Amino acid sequence: MxxxxxxxxxxxxxxxxxxxxxxxxxxxxxxxxxxxxxxxxxxxxxxxxxxxxxxxxxxxxxxxxxxxxxxxxxxxxxxxxxxxxxxxxxxxxxxxxxxxxxxxxxxxxxxxxxxxxxxxxxxxxxxxxxxxxxxxxxxxxxPIYLDYLEQYLAADVYEKGLRVPPGEGTMAPALLRDLAAGNVAVLTQAGHENKTYTLNGSQAASYRDIAATLSEIHGQPVPYLPVPVEEFLESYLQKDVPGPVAEFLTAWVAGVGLGSFSKHTDDLERLIGYRPTGYREFLEKNYPAVGPGTTNESARSA
Incomplete structure (x- = not known):
């Protein structure tokens, strides 16, 4: 055993x-x-x-x-x-x-x-x-973890739009649970020896695509607003995020637009035997449409 x-x-x-x-x-x-x-x-x-x-x-x-x-x-x-x-x-x-x-x-x-x-x-x-x-x-x-996607979108995205460094690179983020299931597959199955897998969720999107999806979910336009990297970094610093941490987070958010996470495969789906959760499903659950008498904050936490 x-x-x-x-x-x-x-x-x-x-x-x-x-x-x-x-x-x-x-x-x-x-x-x-x-x-x-x-x-x-x-x-x-x-x-x-x-x-x-x-x-x-x-x-x-x-x-x-x-x-x-x-x-x-x-x-x-x-x-x-x-x-x-x-x-x-x-x-x-x-x-x-x-x-x-x-x-x-x-x-x-x-x-x-x-x-x-x-x-x-x-x-x-x-x-x-x-x-x-x-x-x-x-x-x-x-890939990028869907569970932490809010770090890339910002909590006030409905009010201020999706403000990120420019770039048309895409990402296909995945849930930690789906990635853990991939770990289990490799730990418990033969046939994965001396191999390298690139893991993704089931849907790829650029920041522009995500803004369009949020617009549909929200029922109102959520504009995609590219901002200079320096301005994006400053937005972290204004929130008293320590300089090295702000630079780290900025580099990761900017990296998506530059294409760091644009390599998409079906490796994860083949490992786990089911379709990994996609970004749209995640956004629909975590960024629901805001109805009458409902605040953005209460909708997001529903």
Whole structure:
């Protein structure tokens, strides 16, 4: 019986992956990694073996990966030393005898050469390290998360229009739950060895397309208003967002228009066996039309 371990067990993607795995496999087959196992008490109560480990603590990783056959390496957060953390995890996995490592990268388009601040360079390093390690690997390049699409649209989009840096690039964002289901497929099925997948939701759209969709949902025009990158950055700074964070968020929003996330495939649908949720379905649920006596805020939170 294979032992499967998911890192980031207390994070959104890692926790969802373990929850979905519990629907298909016995708990004794599953393990999770967390810096603070107490935060995964709900998974422990369901029988998942939550092991303490930190990407910066190599010895803790070797101990945590003992007896593991397949490892889902959920990438570290941006603005940390991701190279060291991922190198430690891959090297520890090899030392511990792990056979197959699945890595969650961020989607990119090598032909365009756009560097998404905080992740692209370390993703390239990690993928190269994994391929050179001799381990069986699978690389899952994740898209924009539908769950966090509001960070790209802004809460006041109905009042002020969709104000974003210019560009006609498209994205096909996906729900974390659908991406977690993709993780489960690779962890539990054969045939994904030494492959790289670009994962997407079921519908691609530019910011212009999204503004048109919001207009239909809202019942009133939601204009698409391209603004200079500097102006968009300033809008974050005026909200007291720290400078480095504002620059990071601006680069990601601008990256969509430039085409960083324009590579669309059906890889996710083929992995999970059903149509992933598309952006229009998500917007219809989270940005419903505003009727008489209904405020935008109450409609959005319905």
């Amino acid at each position: 294979e032992k499967l371990l998911v890192t980031g067990a207390t994070g959104n993607l890692g926790r969802l992956t373990l929850q979905l795995l519990l629907e298909r496999l016995p708990a004794e087959q599953l393990a999770g990694l967390s810096r603070n196992p107490d935060r995964a008490a709900d998974l422990t109560e369901r029988g998942v073996d939550i092991r303490q480990g930190d990407y910066f603590d190599y010895a803790s990783l070797v101990r945590a990966f003992d007896g593991v056959d397949k490892l889902l390496l959920v990438s570290a957060v941006a603005f940390t030393d991701r190279n060291t953390q991922h190198y430690n995890a891959i090297t520890a996995a090899k030392q511990a005898g792990v056979k197959h490592v699945i890595y969650t990268a961020i989607q990119r388009d090598e032909d365009l050469g756009i560097n998404q601040v905080g992740v692209t360079e370390s993703d390239v390093f990690t993928e190269q390290t994994l391929r050179a390690s001799g381990l069986t690997y699978t690389i899952l390049r994740n």
